[in-house]
Amino acid sequence: MRGRFLGILVGLLAFAQGFAPKDALSYRPPEAALQSRRLALAKTQLSLAKLGLAGRAQLRYGDELTASAGIALDLGEEKRLAAEKAVIEAEARLRAAIRDGVYRALKAHAALWKAEAGLRAARLAVALAELKQQAAAAKGAGPLALEDARNALEDARIALAEARLEAEAAAAEARALGLVGPAEPATLAFALPPARADRAARLALALAEARAARARRDLLVLSADLAYQEAVALDLKAETAGPSLGLEVGPKNPLAKSGAWRVALAARLSLDPAAWTAVRDAELAAQATRLQNQEAERRRTRRLAEARTRVRLAERRLRLAERRRGLATSRQRSARLRRERGVGSALDLAAARLEAARAEAEQARAWGAYLDAVKAYLDLADGEWRVR
DSSP, X not given: OHHHHHHHHHXXXXXXXXXXXXXXXXOOOHHHHHHHHHHHHHHHHHHHHHHTEEEEEEEEESSSEEEEEEEEEXXXXXXXXXXXXXXHHHHXXXXXXXXXXXXXXXXXXXXXXXXXXXXXXXXXXXHHHHHHHHHHHHTTOOHHHHHXXXXXXXXXXXXXXXXHHHHHHHHHHHHHTTOOSOBOSOOOOBOOOOOOXXXXXXXXXXXXXHHHHHHHHHHEEEEEEXXXXXXXXXXXXXXXXXXXXXXXXXXXXXXXXXXXXXXXEEEEEOOOHHHHHHHHHHHHHHHHHHHHHHHHHHHHHHHHHHHXXXXXXXXXXXXXXXXXXXXXXXHHHHHHHHHHHTOSOHHHHHHHHXXXXXXXXXXXXXXXXHHHHHHHHHHHHTOOOOBO
């Protein structure tokens, strides 16, 4: 019972305190766990590709039951390079999933903060419109002025209903991410890390070049076969096409001589025109990959510079919004003091409160725009959210 009470108390305290941007930084989306498992699988496949081993076993029943087995060692680079590329891509997907999740949580904070400030501003706008309507009636304003005051009040009430809907939607989105309570009116400044090297593009080029080399080796294939037969048949093969090594163990060949080694050397020259054109096609594909990488890197460098500038501009706007909010808060404090001394009007105080609430909502909006700019840069740089 006591534990349950403490749990409820902790939950109420968390709700009362709300959540800050730093709480959003620890959010991890469900997709991150999936991408983590895919990365582990890709690393396992890379380990197997580095070994280069493959095996087979076969049972055959005809006149009698026979068994055979074989193991092969692939000494080529294609499988290893493809597996390394898959690991790099899996790592990038995991970073992107975490980056997207943190961005979603940060944007939920910004949206809820903006909605809550907007809701306060809408309530204050209704109060101000009511005061203006009362003041117009007290002054004996004409029918048109009174109608304008009623319309202004109705407009403020509609805006208040819309603000409630926005606040409810923002709170629901935050709760879906495990962020409970009101949004603290706070911001963070994020570092812009250097762009991560595009290792996947480099491996794609290395893989294209390895395929071109493989196509050239396929034109002239040299092989050696060392066989021995006793109770079973042993066959060791080596070939330059992979290059590869293979060992097979199978049933004894009744027509072959037992206890003797047999060596065979062979050379195979391809006369198929398609094989020769395939070599040129693979070489051109490697050249095209190199040109694509260079162009992609050039575009990325330019876009990174633009994104870095946009982040700086968005941060300047955020700081400007903070200063404007500070000024609005100071004016609200001055209006309250004047009201307490009896030299200020209720209209002046209501207007100052509305200005302060709207300034806070504008700061929250600038915070969301800053997050958008940082996210765009991090996507290009393949970076992570880090507080500066």
